[in-house]
Amino acid sequence: MTRYNEYLANPTQEVVMNRILEYNEDDCYVMVAIKRYFERYKGKIFGAVES
Numbered sequence: 001m002t003r004y005n006e007y008l009a010n011p012t013q014e015v016v017m018n019r020i021l022e023y024n025e026d027d028c029y030v031m032v033a034i035k036r037y038f039e040r041y042k043g044k045i046f047g048a049v050e051s
Helices: 002-009 014-041
Strands: none
Touching: 002 014
């Protein structure tokens, strides 16, 4: 949020926008990894889970 506010204060700073985009990209990779983890271990961690 801080980076976004920094960008809004001066939208011509491409460096700030690139940092935001890099962070969002990393966040997407992490979310996919978490999703795959839970799909792999579904039912083994919390007991049987029905879909």
